[in-house]
Every structure is written in structure tokens, then in C-alpha cells.
Amino acid sequence: MSTGKGRGRPRKDPDRLARWTPPEGWSRLVAWVSPEEKKALKHVAVDAGVSVADLVRALAGGLAAGAITHGELLGHVERGRDVMEKIPTLFERDDRFRVVDRPRAECAWVFEGAGTGTEKLDGTNVRLTVRSGLLVRVEKRRNPSKAQKQQGIVDGWYVDAAEGAEDKWIQAAARNTDVSGWPDGEHPCEALGPRIQGNPLGLEEHRCVPFNVQVPAYEDVPRSYDGLRDYLATLDSRFAPGHLAEGIVFHHPDGRRAKIKRRDFA
Template sequence: MSETRGRGRPRKDPEKPARWTPPEGWSRLVAWVSPEEKKALKHVAVEAEVSVADLVRSLAGGLAAGVIDVEELVRQVRKGRQVMEKIPTLFERDSSFRVVDRPRAECAWVFEGEGTPTEKLDGTNVRITVRSGLLVRVEKRRNPSKSQKLQGIVDGWYVDTDEQAVEDKWILAAARNTDVSGWPDGEHPCEALGPRIQGNPLALDDHLCVPFNLEVPAYRDVPRSYTGLRDFLAELESRYAPGHLAEGIVFHHPDGRRAKIKRKDFPRAA
């Protein structure tokens, strides 16, 4: 015996068509978002008791009316892009994934002498939120899966750590072992380091987080050619853990752009 389905929820006004007709002159804006981003938007929409569409329209309306500070919004967007976009490697790669002496066009500013070179730390990328000198949130980086990459999703995003998850244990230990009392309020991208993270190449005794925007050591007189960087990195000592080799260099441009090169990017010496 087949089950009879009940009628769906009736429209508020049966006389009106089910489809909504936008006002004259309106246009449709479409954007692809990750599942986590979609969930975040829905969470805010539920808190505000509106639909996601109304949430986006409210943002656009606030900008159009001058209620939202454009400069602050742009700053936050750029900050998010700096944190989450994959940092390009200085040189192109060959079939064995080693770099060759062919600079990437998007990194031309490095070879023109721009940007500050800093030590690239080999750990796990996290983001720490601080309020009034207290740790209030710890997030970890999630990279797109192979199937997501095939769909055009190339940049990673942050997700909350889980107190009960075994894989988050040492990330949380590093965050809690870090003194954030002097950090300004806000979200700070960091590298989580320590004995149980990424093999601990710097042989650290404790777990901790190093904020990219506050404490990462800078280098002077770094060469900016293929052979120069190859030879420089072969013997570059870590400023953060003297006596150990640094993983590589990250160049920071004043406008937020970054570019990186690691010792292991170069072909092994014959």
C-alpha cells in the first residue's frame, strides 16, 4: 500500500505566484563558496533572523548608504586574502616538482628588490583570536581535497579546532602555551610548532604558536637570484632556533603580497 503524501506548506497569499519577482533594475549576483563558508553565512543569517540573500543585500545596502565603513571592510577582505591564499613559490617547477631558473611573473616584485624576507617556519598553519589579552578561539587550516581542486577550489580556509579531536591536541597545546597577553585584539595567523608537530625540525622543547604579523624573524642581505637563493638556503641558520637550518624564506610586500622559497624546492646536488 503506497503512502499518501500530505500537502506542502501553503503560500501566505494563494493569489500570488510562488516565484518571487525582483524589482525593476535589480540583478542577480552569484558566487561559489565552500561548505564551511556557506555554513558561516547561514549561522550569521540565523542569528539575524534573515535569509542569506537578505544578509548579503544588507551588506550591499550598508555600503551603498555609507553605513558600513568601506576602508575597514576592504582592510578585512585584504587581510583574509593574505591569510588564506596559497603563497606562490618564486620559481616555476619542472616535472619532478623542483624549481627551475624561471621566475614566476606574479613574483616579479621580489626580483626587483621589493619586500622583506622573513624565516619560513615549518609547522602547522593556525589562526588565533585574541580579546583583551586572552585566547578566545583557535582555528586550523583546511586545504581543498583533490576533488575540490578539480572543481576550481585552490585556496584553503580556516575551521575551528575540536577539543575532542586527537589530531587537534597539539595545536591546542601550542596555542595555550603561547603568551598572548601583549597581543592586540584580533585574528592572528600563526605557525604552530613543537615536539609533536611536523616532526619538530627545529628541535623545540615546548609547543607554541608564532604569529606571522608580530614575531617572525627577518633576514637582511638575502640574494634574489636562483643560484643565490639556492646557495643561501643550503646553509641558512634559523633565527628562531639557532643551530638548525631554516626551512626557507617568505618575502612580504608592504601591500600584502607574499612569495616563498624553500630549501627543498631546489634540485638535490648531484
């Protein structure tokens, strides 16, 4: 009498057992990742609306086609990972990274009615320094490494954007931005455009939008889970009419911020 393990219950549709055949010349890439890394990949894939496999292929395809350099890719990965940490999302998330109707404690001020809702722009965080209506410095945000965070360094800082290929789209956005009417000072901005973060607003050129000057504000933004879900489903961008706004960032007078995106909801 055999003591081996049985084959188990047969599938209802045996034809589904056929394996997918990759195009000629394709090969399989296998990598072992930690639970934290797997979670990060899944989070980005969910936000992008693709599978993890498609996400990896898109990154590899961009590198192969020269659409992005390895330096740019690393910079975007670091920025994309840390952007999720620097502005808290209004609600807690489930195991699929979708928000649930459970407000986060640190965002209680939003549900109490404080702060102003502004359009969330999906780009790259930069800082432009202006003197007498002229652009004199372009910086990009640098976030602490894992080792630095373990040493207690939590907040990010700005470093000069390079003139070469690594930061060419940031520099292009800065050059295309009219700062002649801006007051003297350092202006945190969102760099946007065709080659930045997938260009969800369909912009035809790169530019920077200063948080303290031009980011569109919305009146009477709902402050509940159901209200925000329904509101964001049809919210038109004030910055690029005809495109859905990515989400809302609430700004408290004391500098605190909290965000919610349309894609955060199931």
C-alpha cells in the same frame, strides 16, 4: 628456429639479481594510483628526503604506534598538499621537483626588489583570537576540496580546532603560547613543536608563532637563483639558533607572498 623474444643483455654483476628478503611477517602492499597522486607522493618524498616506499612505511608506522590518528593523518595530508598551492614557489620546477633558474611570472615582484624576506617556519597554519591579552579562540586552516575547487572555491578558510585527539597538538601549541602582549584581534600563526611536521627546528615544546608579530625577518636576502641557493645552504634559523632555516617567505606590502626552501634546490 625460435621466434621468441631474447633474454636481453646480461647484467654486469649477476649477484645484484638477488632479491631483498623482507623481515618475517612483512607483506607487500600494492595500490594503483593516478598520475596526479603519484606526483603528489613523489613531491612529498623529495621534500622529506626519502623514497616513496619509506614515506608510506613511515605513515603506516605512525598509525600503528599511535603517534598519529587517522584523523590527524588525513588533516595533515590535506594541509600539506594545499600548502604547496597557497604560496607560490619563486622558480619553476623540473620533472624531479627541483627548482630551475626560471622565475615564475607571479613572483616577478620579488626579483624587482619588492617585499621583505622572513624565515619560513615548517608547521601547521592556525589562527588565534585574542581579547584583552587572553586567548579566546583557536582555529585551523581548512582548504577547499577538489570538488569545491571545481566550483570556483579557491581560497581556504578557518574552522574551530577540535578539543579532542584530532587537534590535540594544535591545542597544546595554543596553550603554550603567551598572548598577553598581543593586540586584540585574529592572528594567523604557525603551530610548531615536537609532534608537528617532524619538528625540524628541534623545539622542546609546542607553541604558535604569529606571522604579524614574531616571525624573524632577514635583511639583504639575495634575489637570484644562485644567490638564494648559496644563501639558504648555510642560513641559521633566527627562531631556533643552531638549526638551519627551512627557507624564506617574501611578503609584499599588498599581502602577496612567495616562498623558496633550501630543499627546493638540487
